[in-house]
Amino acid sequence: MARTLITAPRTARRGEVIEIRTLIAHAMETGLRVDAEGRKLPRDIIHRFTCRYGDELVFSAELFAAVAANPYIAFSTVATASGTLSLTWEGDNGFAHTETLALTVT
């Protein structure tokens, strides 16, 4: 399980634009570095991030090796109805991590 830090409000008014800030622990190994013996360290990065609000995909990102280690992604979404936000990170070597947030919309 990857470590994450997520900032998002638990409640919002209908129509309010809320900000979601995410941080996930991941080395984002570029595939260009070499170890002490001169062997290339294989690429191992998170390459995709998605945010689903209920069933709807509201935001997604494609990440490349130029994204810094322990990737930080901040974006916003409109509070429409109470529901669950599902944040997913996918990466090399089958890396997959999901965090869910409950949002109450008044």
Added chain:
Amino acid sequence: MSVPPVSLDRRQVLVIGAAWTLPAAAQPADPVHDLEAAVRGFAGSAPVRQGRVTLDIAPLVDNGNTVPVSVTVDSPMTEQDHVQAIAVFNERNPQRDVASFVLTPRCGRARVDTRIRLATSQKLVAVARLSDGSVWSHTVDVVVTLAACIES
């Protein structure tokens, strides 16, 4: 005054100069290595205009390993008028792509923040495609200082 003889250097300059006049068809666009080709690949056939996009990044960076960037696009983010996608490209890293983002009217605001790696001082470009098909960009020059002491 007599014309000085053509030195070896000047001949080399002439040869190099000729190479730059080769027709575009002879040099295939390489989006992995060529910044302009990368931006062109994102923009498709739409002309890339300056404006509406703000790429916010510190002009002088402590360490190129982790550089905060923010891209904001002036857009109401309605069904009729919104940002569809934002892409960030660099000039001098091993590859041009940095990150791309797909937005929807459900975003409410066209702004994304992330942190990127910059190998050296270079240009950074943020490009946005709007729902009306128009493409806008903002280019920034970034100076990157490198660590003084090498540890490994």
Added chain:
Amino acid sequence: MKGLAWVVLVGAGAAVAQPAADPRRSGFDFMSAATQAMQADDMQNPGMLWVAEGAALWQRKEGRSGRSCADCHEAGAAPAMRGVAARYPAFDAPSRQPVNLQQRINLCRERRQHAAALPLESRELLSLESHVAHQSRGLPITPSTDERLRPFRALGQALYEQRIGQLHLSCRQCHDDHAGQRLGGSTLPQAHPTGYPVYRLEWQGLGSLQRRLRGCMTGVRAEPFPYGAQELVALELYLAARAGGMRIETPAVRP
């Protein structure tokens, strides 16, 4: 900037706030605004990922004791963590030498939890260390006045002033004599351990003061002391005395 002067300040019960004429500056002051902002916001500070993991490990039952750190330290059976990092390295009587926080956590694991020590500088140990040190954020570094530490602090000061490596440089030459001046593209900080363990952008990860010291030694082309070496703890002890009164920032972010 003599180490002894700062020890006297602390010993004389000096006010917690630094005197107005104090020329000492945290590494924070030498950073760009963007990096400062990264440290200042707990939800953007990558070091907080380790602090969060440390908080989780703090609750984990360990070893033959079946007890977690919380079981003792939050039940009143052992001291609460606020203020602890501020006075480390501290003297460990049974081993008759100073120990840093990582070593202290391991001693607790072995002696109290009857669990195996964690490898020095491992992710788990760094997480626990950063969680404990984070509890002292905002507090002034308050070096222990235990007399038994004196010879170790003196060793630390001697090491700080000794020229080492192919580049034949001492810590003092860069961090006292030339602090504020440029080395390559970077400004030399004063080397006050105000925020350890730090998230260092150069490492793209979190590391201890010992990692930083070893990195500096490699930088001047000297063979670095191994993790846990007495010499490194002595240096940590001296640096803490030299920084007495400065505020703890853990987890700090540094270039």
